[in-house]
Amino acid sequence: MGLHDLLFGLPAILVLVNFPVQALTGSALLLDSSVTYLLPLGFQGNVSDSFVSTNAGVGRPNDTAPLEAAAKASFVAFDEEFLDLLPPNASLELVAQKPYPFADEMGVWVWSRNEVWFTGPTINGSNHLTVLNLDTMRVYEPKTSLPVVNPNGGYYHEGVVYVAADGNATSAPAIYGVDPDTGEAWVVVDSYFGLRLNGPNDVTWTNNGKASYMFFTDDPLSSLYNDGLQPQLPDAVWRFDPQQKTLLPVIDRSDISVPNGIRVNKEGTKLYVTSTPEPYYYGANGTASSAIYVFDLDQDGFPRDQRLFGLAQRGISDGLHIDDSGRVWTGEADGIVVRSSNGKILGFLNAMALLDAAEVEAGYSLQNFALAGDKVVILALDKIWVLQLTTQIVKCGGAGQADGCLS
Template structure:
């Protein structure tokens, strides 16, 4: 190897994974030295990615589709150094990606050199043959049962429709280890999706189908008995209610999109614009507070409140996850004025992988969003602090806080991680 030129070593690195070489080989030493010169800091579970790599990608030519993760970036230049591909492998193998040192405050560790664990607690069984994929949403914790409920949906393959599912999943936290099983609300929910806990009950969004209008359903977390509490606006069906959040005094904000009609092929043609609605559970008043006419809510999705209930966060998808022109943003609305109506939105963050689906907040005002490959964590100003990676090929759909544990529900698995904070709803 002493006679092999550095250029030749670089050429080998472009086609042979670094893992094939001994840790002390000249090739690995060279790659690691150059990687270190870029500032990449690699710990047992955290990789800290400096601005030098984020701002200038370490390859001459590269590309990344909107549905893929950061570490799936395609290196197109044929750069003989192999640094770009080796760096991407490090990112993909990490449990956490840190982009800002504030991320360590969330994780409760000093820096990248300390280990930190994400535990996989359940793997969902495979979906039916008609399914394009699985989705687990509507994650909600109830203290009455010390358990988390989650909806299951099967976005169908072309030519099929979403089918009625009589169950939701329940993760029981009362034993030495979590136990996840199907349970059956009575009467059953019709395409359950988002959910929120308020005043001893779980409030589900059900998207509805051809024969059952969508709306909000209240469920007793112990008996699983359900009752429809909202299913129309002056005789209009809602299109496909998706997610909901409630204030402490019982005012709900929920999103309504075209998912049932456009994606699930299981509802009648919508008669109203997509939008965000406000329902006062005490007075019964319901009204739209943001609509597709604003140009941002082609398909609104996740919704969350900060601890003080002064800021409302809403995610938006667009027509399709793979559409590069799709609206994959998180918007921020001020609730301090306008008597419950939401003011002109601020663009809070843009999702770099798919679109932000479920969204949660913590007591410090940070925002957590489920995306392809990870949960993204932003500070209150919208700075991306870091990513909690899920298993390869999985998508983080939604989350639930239980004290200082964040339970992450993916399409395929359930994960949990202990953090140095608690959810805003836990206070």
């Protein structure tokens, strides 16, 4: 979920066309990580502005000169580990573009087809499921055997694309399964003891021995699509056990007020969840933090021992992905932020370099993206960019495999 859901006025009908590949050579800047916690006296920052917009106040223009340079860089690093992921003269390829926003959520790498599945808005205010083929850079809408109504987040697991969907007044919010090869679609979960879900936002799976468990976040976003019908369940993180045929709430709103993105690490030992502050839904007097939380998963696949993992400097933490090295990638207002497994911010892809000036001024953000082998596919509202990395960061892996698998 993101700001466009609440703010965007959407123009004409979705028309999918191929876009000639263009390239933008990015600049990378390495800053000493001490600037994230120690600045000269007199500095001024604003929670509404990017960190790299911080200045030192009148009369001290040179104290934050590195930050001023960072504002113009495509990639900002606080650790060489982030720079090591970028090739020399790293370039961003613009592979698709429309005259309106069409790509901003989900970001699922379907490795068996080398495709990225994503979602975005259209003229009627609903979201559509869309695909980018990474071999041809063709963008198309998949044909499914039944409509996936207002899709949002998703996950690829054992040959199936699982889609969290907000539904509408007549179709309940649900988790769908889609066979990417045939288009066959079915509803996996759509209710809890006769009550509609609020609005599934994102979904992930993990394997634990012979058992598999599906986790998904449920929040009030669906009220935007279902004639204002208010949620009947508390916002929660849910766990579906297909072996026991059981759906259980496992994290409630006292722990995470409005859960958003969700992923499990490669080893299947940790569950990460992003939280959206309630003001984005209920007005300026809402509560909670724009944060990333991490839980340990016990031997039965239940989350335990919640810890605060990170805070968004501004805006919200939306899209969430974890690479095979345990680095945590999030879509935030500043851009795509990369943290180590210990929570250190290693660097970020600067939103100011990838969004139009008007979009940055309006407060729109890079909500989601995909980690696709050795590539990052960036869903930048009316554009899709592809960043080539120096190495595969997701590939054939373990119990909670992040976003795909290369043999």
